[in-house]
Amino acid sequence: MTGTTHDDHSRSYAARAHGMTASEVRALFSVANRPEVVSLAGGMPFVAALPLDAVGSMLGDLVTDRGVSALQYSTAQGDPVLRELICTVMALEGIDAAPQDVVVTVGSQQGLDLISRVFLDPGDVVVAEGPSYVGALAAFAAIEAEVVHVPMDADGLDPAALAAVLERLLAAGRRVKLLYTVPAFHNPAGVSLADSRRAAVLEVAARHDVIVIEDNPYGLLGFDEPPQPALRSMTPTGVIYLGTFSKTFAPGFRVGWVLAPPAVRDKLILASEAAVLCPPTFSQFAVVSYLQTQPWQEQLKVFRELYRERRDAMLEALHDLMPSGPTWNHPAGGFYVWVRLPDGVDSKAMMPRAIAERVAYIPGTAFYADGGGADALRLSFCYPPPDRIREGVRRLATVVEAELDLLHTFGPASHTPTGRPGAEHTRGRVRADSPGPELA
């Protein structure tokens, strides 16, 4: 061997890799996982509510009875029986789909990755709600696309604002390929797209030749009403639909899916083969067994009741304990409350002080590709029990109160990230706050 070493591989990196760096927020999350910290940060479903003995026995039987298939390679498109069952799940939200148009993915994150590979060239634009799901932002950034946000309000994405953004981008000569949207119980904003806006959103997208990516992890986790029909139920074309079993069963299997028109489906399958050969066979068989042998719709009710109780605990605690100034929404489903902070309070700068007070959240900046969001934060009510949620909010209220006191005394700090608008916004970079289980 020569004395040459390759410890520094930086000469060999692809252009897209130079921006792949971990964020400083990460270091805080490693601290946030300590048991003394109440984490209102992660989007982890409460899988302890599953009937674990029954699931264990079901998986034991699966290996004994069908292990030769369950442990083997399978096809990139996914198990045919699972794809049939996925169609029955989607029918709950009004979607009439054929199993041959479903592609099983390694969680819906892989669906976002495959869609990015098939549609996005470097420099292409994706429009998305502001704020938007951090994992989607990471998938689009990894392929060097640019995300432009569209404002949303209590009724979700605003079709007039969408049209204005698309016109502006068109006038600037930009190619907008996709609209990425989470219409039901949005992550992180907690709102749903109003029925009255749905046709208009689809119409605006179609008029601008923009494909709608409907990401729907939480649609079956509404607390009050039956599920809204999905956008995909309103049109068989123009919408590519993403689903997952991560929130309705368990994320540890990594089973999601994409429903796409045949030509797109074929490209997604080939892209998935190059990426992973096939999604985990055992995971797919586990989901099939779960849907075929367990009372999964009853279990959904259990989850809905559990999350509703936690949502109530969080809203009550916010109402009782938060000083005046912050505002928040009242989510009707899903996992998240979006809190807006008063002018001058910076959620990212506040984070180390919150950790010191033993409470964790996600700063709003994680959910914007353009440096926005410092005036907001995401709280999750899915994982901790109600008393821990109340304790977490109590600690957070203390931190916010101290920030407000400081602000009252000294005025806004000049070192906050809001002082450098756009600093985190570089096309082709994996964003500083890239995803991961804490941000799921």
Place this chain on the structure above:
Amino acid sequence: MTGTTHDDHSRSYAARAHGMTASEVRALFSVANRPEVVSLAGGMPFVAALPLDAVGSMLGDLVTDRGVSALQYSTAQGDPVLRELICTVMALEGIDAAPQDVVVTVGSQQGLDLISRVFLDPGDVVVAEGPSYVGALAAFAAIEAEVVHVPMDADGLDPAALAAVLERLLAAGRRVKLLYTVPAFHNPAGVSLADSRRAAVLEVAARHDVIVIEDNPYGLLGFDEPPQPALRSMTPTGVIYLGTFSKTFAPGFRVGWVLAPPAVRDKLILASEAAVLCPPTFSQFAVVSYLQTQPWQEQLKVFRELYRERRDAMLEALHDLMPSGPTWNHPAGGFYVWVRLPDGVDSKAMMPRAIAERVAYIPGTAFYADGGGADALRLSFCYPPPDRIREGVRRLATVVEAELDLLHTFGPASHTPTGRPGAEHTRGRVRADSPGPELA
């Protein structure tokens, strides 16, 4: 809704997606899966040799005892206990590695994908043995890199030929980023890199600033000798190592890994987060349980004996039944025999006739990025029992004999793919014979 439809999304595809089309070979494979066909095509390990009852009971216990963690999200780098165990597995091939430098992947295919994302810009060159693993070719093509093959012989990759190819590419102004190699029981060529060549291969790569990607799925499946030390055992730098449990345990869990220097490891983790959030937690816990509670080294001996017996059956049948003309190697491990056909016999053109005779194989063209390989084919001995292997070879011998008769009577057919050298070779295309379970 407007009348606009998006059935034709072709206006919106990324440049890299236009070449994503399925091959005609695919249609044949769907026929090849019929029970009356003896498939010598697929690289599926014989998982029926696993103690399925014990594995089933182990997985049942896993959910009952640790379901709350096993069913949850986990980190993108992979379970720490699994990464420790992976280091003990790698130690069997002389590798001294730290768990913190291991990244768990969705099979080693995802390792290839992540490495491609981190290192390869469109137009970059990867050098690889000719023939080479079809899944690697697909991963490199998906990122629009170009593969240039280096000749190999019975001793594996030829370092002098490697140096010549690298010099030629350098002189042509091409940037060669990676050398992709399968040094142990090569897929599809069935040979191993001789000890006497190993230092020279590493030296040539280092001298040209080319990172070696060592893909080692079969290293523990040698029939005669203890495992050769891996290339990675000879140098802690300059080699990125890929491993998998697909052949030593079960592919249905999709658990592989990458061992990489810290800076590269960090980028692989971020790329994996953007691609899948985290590898399947349940699969990782299943592998941990298997390694911790089952006699996995004894099971490796079972697999080795089983595959040795099948290798012997295939070699004996080839010797007894094949007409004179074809030649083949005698693999000392792994899953594959590489058969060279006489001049004028085209393995791809012969494929429909083989299927008609109820035997399937993979044409050599699947393993070349440059249109080569029509004079060869891959036979797998891993899956069918010995008597089926013999029957499959008997059918194949009939087909080859008929081809040789035709050739003797009429001369070479003018319509064969060999008549169009390079026809399949287009940079930036997912190759026609993209991977999938049949080609694993």
